[in-house]
């Protein structure tokens with residue numbers, strides 16, 4: 047073999063000099079984006095995104111519960127152009143995927159929520175802004191994203207809570223989702239260890255680590271202060287030292303202390319009166335509560351355990367999907383998040399009865415690793431993986447996946463059960 051033939055065979059790529067393009071080109075999975083984010087971010091910031099509550103039992107369970115499902119494909123079906131699209135709230139979307147609300151997004155990258163919106167807008171996939179987002183309701187709407195949702199944390203101050211809902215309506219948000227699992231803040235053990243608390247209690251180790259990520263800090267210092275523009279600061283009570291300026295922004299007040307732990311079903315009824323568009327509740331909602339919510343006029347149940355960041359030990363969300371679907375039937379849409387890291391997870395969730403999946407950390411890893419291009423990479427990876435899974439399963443559309451769900455997606459511990467049930471004589 048001649049040298050030129052060897053060169054042709056190997057096709058050496060020139061090194062990519064643009065750091066953003068390099069990260070995108072080298073990221074072939076969400077885990078790759080996670081590792082790139084780990085390298086870019088100071089440890090305390092990475093842990094804030096990556097960590098869960100207490101012993102992180104639920105965070106791990108979200109993954110192991112998804113991995114409990116195995117596939118039994120159909121063979122010899124034409125899958126040359128699979129239709130991945132689904133309809134949600136009367137509008138079609140190109141794939142059953144959305145972006146969950148996440149607070150403090152500008153802490154990952156100065157592009158923040160606007161960067162996430164710009165990256166996801168061309169896909170038309172829904173993106174929810176958190177009440178504690180670091181971009182205002184109006185500024186995010188100004189990006190022109192076609193499907194923005196607003197995630198509401200109910201505050202003790204109901205007048206203020208209502209003003210948030212009205213602002214989202216005025217700004218043209220499509221849906222409102224009320225978080226029902228955050229009336230009390232979860233105990234994020236890694237944040238406590240790193241001193242990323244309110245007020246911050248940074249340890250020497252954390253400060254030294256900050257020095258190792260100068261590019262991150264230079265970008266942060268050059269961009270506007272991190273703030274929570276949707277949440278009007280409350281005057282700190284007399285003698286309270288915690289409300290002053292700090293490294294994370296103008297006012298590191300513990301906003302979660304203003305969330306209302308007394309929020310109840312009557313409040314949900316009130317939120318329904320305030321908001322005329324699609325209304326969802328977001329949390330680890332069981333079947334009975336889901337039915338009650340639907341009877342109250344809720345349009346969607348967003349099954350979520352906050353990615354294992356709230357009640358540690360709570361059920362993995364994939365295990366709620368089928369019971370909730372059986373309870374509410376087709377009267378409500380069902381969304382699922384927490385632990386989705388691959389398109390195959392989306393196929394499992396849909397087979398169990400979800401309409402779409404949403405993700406939190408996957409796009410945040412992308413944002414931290416490569417800004418808006420990293421967010422887009424995370425979306426593209428998940429959609430491509432979902433497409434390949436659907437094709438390899440031998441189905442040509444999401445409708446077909448649903449139709450044959452229980453033959454295609456089996457429980458790992460007893461995959462033979464499906465054939466046994468098929469063999470059972472009809473009673």
Ligand SMILES: Cc1cc2nc3c(=O)[nH]c(=O)nc-3n(C[C@H](O)[C@H](O)[C@H](O)COP(=O)(O)O)c2cc1C
Nearest residue numbers: 095146147148149176352353383384385405406407
């Ligand atoms: C850094 C971070 C911040 C979050 N902030 C919020 C928030 O402000 N409001 C909310 O409803 N959920 C919030 N979540 C939860 C997400 O909406 C979503 O439920 C969760 O990330 C899904 O799990 P996954 O990260 O495994 O995809 C946050 C999650 C992360 C990782």
